Amino acid sequence: MSNIILASKTSPHMNAYEIIIRQATMNDMAMIQQLFVETIQSSCKNDYSEEQLVAWISTVVNLDRWSMALSEEYFLVAVDEGKVVGFGALKDGNYLDFIYxxxxxxxxxxxxxxxxxxxxxxxxxxxxxxxxxASKTAVPFFTKMDYQHVHENKRTISGMEIINYRMEKSF
Incomplete structure (x- = not known):
């Protein structure tokens, strides 16, 4: 894949920026994991309890899972000035594994x-x-992107029940 450049632009919250979207490498893992934790802490705090957030974040220590995702999935990172500011992964050609x-x-x-x-x-x-x-937080984004709600999932992580939603988009 060639790099995708998100055109430079400005916003009230940022200076001008140029973001490059490229395939992830194992060297990106630490920044990806850090972004995973920070995004859950900042973006999901209104939809999940503190205990649920701690349980969800605890999955970051599963290095085998992260290594497998980076090596076997179609895994993209968005990079701004050397920092990973977004990532997403496609597993098995039809499952969106991550988007943060x-x-x-x-x-x-x-x-x-x-x-x-x-x-x-x-x-x-x-x-x-x-x-x-999709997390409760992400459902509005996926709905806006033409994904349909399929069913509610209840997942237990470290003894905590966490609800998310199966979403699907047909091409």
Whole structure:
């Protein structure tokens, strides 16, 4: 994949920026994990209890899971001035495994760009639909992007029940 450049632009919250979207490498893992934790802490705090957030964040220590995702999935990172500010991954050609964006870069089109790149890859792999398990926080984003609610999931992590929602988009 060649790099995708999100055109330079400004917003009230940021200076001008140029974000490059590229395939992730193992060297990106620490920044990806840090962004995973920070995004859950900042963006999901109104939808989940503190105990649920702690349980969810605890999954960051599963290095085998992260290594496998980076090496086996179509895994993209969005980079601004050397820092990972967003990431997303497509598993098995039709499952959106991750999509996270730094809170200061949210609502500026970056998540949409990552999602479109992942959807395009799904199409290249001849998928007719794509699914994801979206957090309560992410459901409005996926709804806006034409994903349909399929069902509610109840997942237990470290003894805490966490609800998310299976979402699907047909091509």
């Amino acid at each position: 964006v730094d809170q200061t870069y949210q609502r500026h089109g970056l998540a949409e760009r990552l999602l479109h790149a992942l959807e395009n890859e799904a199409l290249k792999q001849n998928s007719t639909s794509i699914t994801t398990d």
